[in-house]
Structure formats: C-alpha cells, structure tokens
Amino acid sequence: MTTTQWHQRAAALGIDGRAFIGGERVWARSERQFDNRSPVDGRQLGFVARCDGADVDAAVAAARAAFEDRRWAGQAPAARKRTMIKFADLILAHADELALLETLDMGKPIKYSQSVDVPAAANCIRWYGEAVDKIYDQIAPTADTSLALVTREPVGVVAAIVPWNYPMIMAAWKIAPALAAGNSVILKPSEKSPLTALRLAEIALEAGLPAGVFNVVPGYGAEAGAALALHMDVDCIGFTGSTNVGKQILQMAGQSNLKRAWTELGGKSANIVCADCPDLDAAVSAAIGSIYFNQGESCNAPSRLFVEASIKDAFLEKALALVPDFAPGDPLDEATVMGAIVDAAQMKTVMGYIEQGKQAGARLLAGGAAARLDSGGFYIAPTLFDRVDGSMSIAREEIFGPVLSVLAFTDIDDAVRQANATRYGLQAAVWTADLSKAIKTARALRAGTVHVNQYDGDDITVPFGGVKQSGNGRDKSLHAFDKYTELKTTWIQIG
Numbered sequence: 001m002t003t004t005q006w007h008q009r010a011a012a013l014g015i016d017g018r019a020f021i022g023g024e025r026v027w028a029r030s031e032r033q034f035d036n037r038s039p040v041d042g043r044q045l046g047f048v049a050r051c052d053g054a055d056v057d058a059a060v061a062a063a064r065a066a067f068e069d070r071r072w073a074g075q076a077p078a079a080r081k082r083t084m085i086k087f088a089d090l091i092l093a094h095a096d097e098l099a100l101l102e103t104l105d106m107g108k109p110i111k112y113s114q115s116v117d118v119p120a121a122a123n124c125i126r127w128y129g130e131a132v133d134k135i136y137d138q139i140a141p142t143a144d145t146s147l148a149l150v151t152r153e154p155v156g157v158v159a160a161i162v163p164w165n166y167p168m169i170m171a172a173w174k175i176a177p178a179l180a181a182g183n184s185v186i187l188k189p190s191e192k193s194p195l196t197a198l199r200l201a202e203i204a205l206e207a208g209l210p211a212g213v214f215n216v217v218p219g220y221g222a223e224a225g226a227a228l229a230l231h232m233d234v235d236c237i238g239f240t241g242s243t244n245v246g247k248q249i250l251q252m253a254g255q256s257n258l259k260r261a262w263t264e265l266g267g268k269s270a271n272i273v274c275a276d277c278p279d280l281d282a283a284v285s286a287a288i289g290s291i292y293f294n295q296g297e298s299c300n301a302p303s304r305l306f307v308e309a310s311i312k313d314a315f316l317e318k319a320l321a322l323v324p325d326f327a328p329g330d331p332l333d334e335a336t337v338m339g340a341i342v343d344a345a346q347m348k349t350v351m352g353y354i355e356q357g358k359q360a361g362a363r364l365l366a367g368g369a370a371a372r373l374d375s376g377g378f379y380i381a382p383t384l385f386d387r388v389d390g391s392m393s394i395a396r397e398e399i400f401g402p403v404l405s406v407l408a409f410t411d412i413d414d415a416v417r418q419a420n421a422t423r424y425g426l427q428a429a430v431w432t433a434d435l436s437k438a439i440k441t442a443r444a445l446r447a448g449t450v451h452v453n454q455y456d457g458d459d460i461t462v463p464f465g466g467v468k469q470s471g472n473g474r475d476k477s478l479h480a481f482d483k484y485t486e487l488k489t490t491w492i493q494i495g
C-alpha cells in the first residue's frame, strides 16, 4: 500500500476504546476515559475506558464464573486447540487493520507491524493451541501398592499486565499459553497502546472462545494494574514491564493472596565483539540493526556494545556508515525502518539520557537530537556514543530508545567482568571465531539468553526471560505452561 493509502485508512479508522468484560464492550463503571493520541503525528485517535478497581472486580468475576463452570477449562484439549487455531487464523485475516492500529498506537513502522508483530502474535497463539493436545501428564515410579498421578491443572484466573513496546506480541506471549492451558484471562494493556488488545478480545470471541474467558481492562497502571495485582481472586499474574514496577507487582502479590507472580523485566544487554570475530560486517550490522530496531524500545536491545580495543576504530567506521539507514521516517511509509517514540514522556526520558551522556564526557558520534520536528509526533535520530565507561548512566540504565553506548575491553575476562556489572540479566552476545572462548563466555555471562556470532536468534520454541533484576520465569516455548499451570499429585491406593 502507498503511504497515502495508509494515511487514508488511518483517517477512516473507527476506534472503539471500550473495555471488554464478560464478552461485551463496556465503558468504565466510573464513565472515565483517557485520551489516546498517536505518536506518529500527535493526532487524537479516540478515547479509551479508564478502568479501575470496580471494572477489575467485574472482569475478575466474569473470569472466575467462566473458570468455575468449566465452559473453557472443561473442553477437551483438542477442542481448545481448534479454537486457538481459529483465533490465530482470524488475526491473520485482520492483519492490515491490526498492523495499522499497532503503528498508530505506539509508532513502530508499518513494515514491521505487518511483517513481525501481527504474524508473531498469530503464530504464538497457533503454537500453544497446537501444543496443548500433545502434552502428557505423568505417573510417578511408586511401589506396586499405589498409583501416583502427577497432572497439570490450569491455575484459574490469570491477570496479564503488559507493556507498550510490542503490544500484541507481549499480550500473545501471556494469553496464548494461559488460555491454551484452560485458564480464564484478564489482560491489562499499557495505557500507551491499548487498541490492539481490545480488538484481539473481539477476534477471540469470534473464533469461539466462550464469553468471560478473555477480558481486557484498559487503564492506568496505578489503577487497573494495581487492582489486578492486589486482587484476592486473581490466582496468577503474568507481568511484563519495567524492573521498578515488577518489584511492586511482587510486593502486591505478597500483600494480597500470594498469587503466583511472574515478572519479565528490563534489560541492558551486552554485545561483546572480540578481535577474532569471524565476520566483522555481520557483527556491525547486527549491533546497529538490533539497537535501532523498534526505535530501541526493546527489552533485549543490545544497548551496551563492548568492542575489543584493537578493532574498535575499524568497527566504529563501519558502524557509522550504517547509522543513517535508520533515520526516522513516517511510520506509515512502508520504506521506513525506524518510527516514532511512543509518547512525549518517553521522548523526554531518552533525551534526558542523551544529555547525561554528553555531560558525563562520552563522545557523541551520531544523532543526539530530536528529528522530524514538523511531524507533530515524537522522533529521535539514531544515536551512538563512544568512549562510554561503566560508571555513566548511559551504560548502567535502561534507556529504552535508539541510543547505543560503545565501551572498550582489553581481553575476554575484562569483557565478561564489565558485561556482568549490571543489575540486569536479560540477554548477551559474544562474537568470536574461537569455539572454546565462545562456550566459556556464554557460560560466564549472567543472562537468560546468550547469542554467539549473531543477535537475532528468536523463535517461539525457545524460552525468553532473564536472570537477576530482569525478572523470573520464561515466556515462549513449552516452559511457559509452567507459569499458568499447577502440578497436582493424586495418590491412589491399590487394594
């Protein structure tokens, strides 16, 4: 589609900001709404229900009723599978609409909403649907006189609280395993990007998911989010977001009913390029492409780049040649690879870090300024700092914007020491032709995922999550079922 056609579709789009509770679109009981503006051009998209505790109570009651009467949990896994697959098919049938909503709501290029976000969300839902009738329970190896069954049961009512950077994918990573396992779900999308979540709930209903099984309560974190985290009748919370809010979620779980709380949190991932890197061009391309993808608003963005001192100049020369390719453009232009920052607040945060980097004495080699100032939206030029040291805030804190910090190292032990000197532990990478060095480094790096000679390894079949203050638990893969199921042991006496 041409850029003009996308803009015409955007202008004609009707936005329904009502919550989705018990199979119906409803406004918040308080009748309060919040303004939903697009970071693409600052245009108002519409109003969204500002749910609070009363709406959360209604959603939890609907989810609990659906769980207790087993309208979904009681269906055979093969039947749930069919619904999940239909749900995935319908997402693909609405691909253009969902991609457009995602781009308008959070600013990412339409090219990636179409080629990454929509297909990945559909694939995730399909994958867990396909998996659920292929998983067997266990019989424990006990004595002849008894039979001990080890079975998995759905946890019950699951609350999913998700961020704005990949709204549909983050939602799918939670709701797909939770629903496939037979739970009822309440999804709280970010107040910055609620639109696709609301459409997903309608599409799920159309696919045959019974009313009440999947509810969506848009609203602010301190209102709708906290009401879910503190709720006495929510059995499990799947949270993705910042480390600071993740800590609050764990506290709220402890303050209330000790609900299971899973937290997928922030990152400051280290990308280590050794002098014996087998393909410097590939390393440069991955380093630059991965930090600027999604405007740098990715939890696993390799925002700390460690380059062995002897090759740093050569590396930077190649890197700087690629940076202009990521100049922000109109997100509704299919040629654009970097879009808008999600909102004014995030823009201010990122610009603040850039200023701190300059003040601290890092060398600004690219970007460092706002872009597309006449668009009405929020854009930042791809930014690269050299001569960063580990004490600077741009090396320590998650910026969540298109800002790369380059640090030097002397040998691999120095690189590992610097890479691990962070509170985060989401992902890391090492580039070397030496197999032993690669394996030793991968073992030494404290991260949930380590890449060797690449950075884009990603598949629904592998777990995703972090260590340290990047959180607990894992999304994706069959391991995600661990979060949304309880193990039950049943002892049967044999007479």
Ligand code: NAD
Pocket: 161, 162, 163, 164, 165, 166, 170, 188, 189, 190, 191, 219, 220, 221, 222, 224, 225, 226, 227, 229, 240, 241, 242, 243, 245, 246, 248, 264, 265, 266, 267, 298, 299, 300, 398, 400, 426, 464, 465, 466, 470, 471
């Ligand atoms: P955030 O923590 O501000 O918000 C995340 C969600 O929590 C939102 O829905 C928000 O409304 C809600 N929330 C906020 N305060 C709350 C409260 N007091 N109680 C309950 N809910 C509350 O994070 P964000 O800015 O939306 O997202 C960016 C963060 O998410 C980054 O730190 C990023 O690294 C992280 N993230 C992690 C992963 C992962 O898999 N580890 C994936 C994507 C994003």
